[in-house]
Amino acid sequence: MEKVIVYLDDPAYARQRMPGGDGAPTHWLLVACAPRMTHRISKWVSHSARENWRAKWxxxxxxQVIPQLQARGDTVTPILAxxxxxxxxxxxxxxxxxxxxxDVRRPKQDQPGQGGNWASGTMMSLGALFLLAFD
Structure with a gap:
């Protein structure tokens, strides 16, 4: 039986990226990678509350993922990272x-204001500057 470790954080995205059943039984070790919480949240939420939230998540x-794999006859072991x-x-x-x-985790998107896509902001600022200069 083939064994596969799968890191996932979004069930819809993972289903699109995971290989289909080729007939051979597979043992899936599904590792849930919960979203990171900011370090500032520790002021408001206890460690046990964070762990409970991760477990529920x-x-x-x-x-959403296990029933589909078990329907194919595969073995699934859920793991929380x-x-x-x-x-x-x-x-x-x-x-x-x-x-x-x-690794079928959804890629991180750049967040505005967090050093993401600074080039477009810079170009918009330069464009506005040139418009003001030509007026």
Whole structure:
């Protein structure tokens, strides 16, 4: 049985990126990667409340992904990532032997005001400056 470690954070995006069933049974090690919380949230939310939120978030994610895989006859092991992914990958590979690793997490989008797409803002500012200069 082939074993595959899959890192995911969005069920719809993951379903589009995960390979289809080729008939061979597969053991999926689904690793839920919850969204990061800012360091400032620790002032307002306790550690146990954050862990509870992550667990509930992962449960909702698994509810949307696991039934589809089990319907194909595959085995699924849900895992919630609680630390750095390289360490988790090494641990899972040591426990399950040689496995394939898929990262089907949704790519991060640049957020305005966080050093994202500064080139377009710069070009707009220069354009406005030139318009003012020619008036």
């Amino acid at each position: 992962a449960d909702r994610l698994f509810e 609680r630390g750095p992914l390289p360490e988790l990958t090494r641990t899972l590979m040591a426990e399950h032997g040689e496995t394939r690793v898929l």
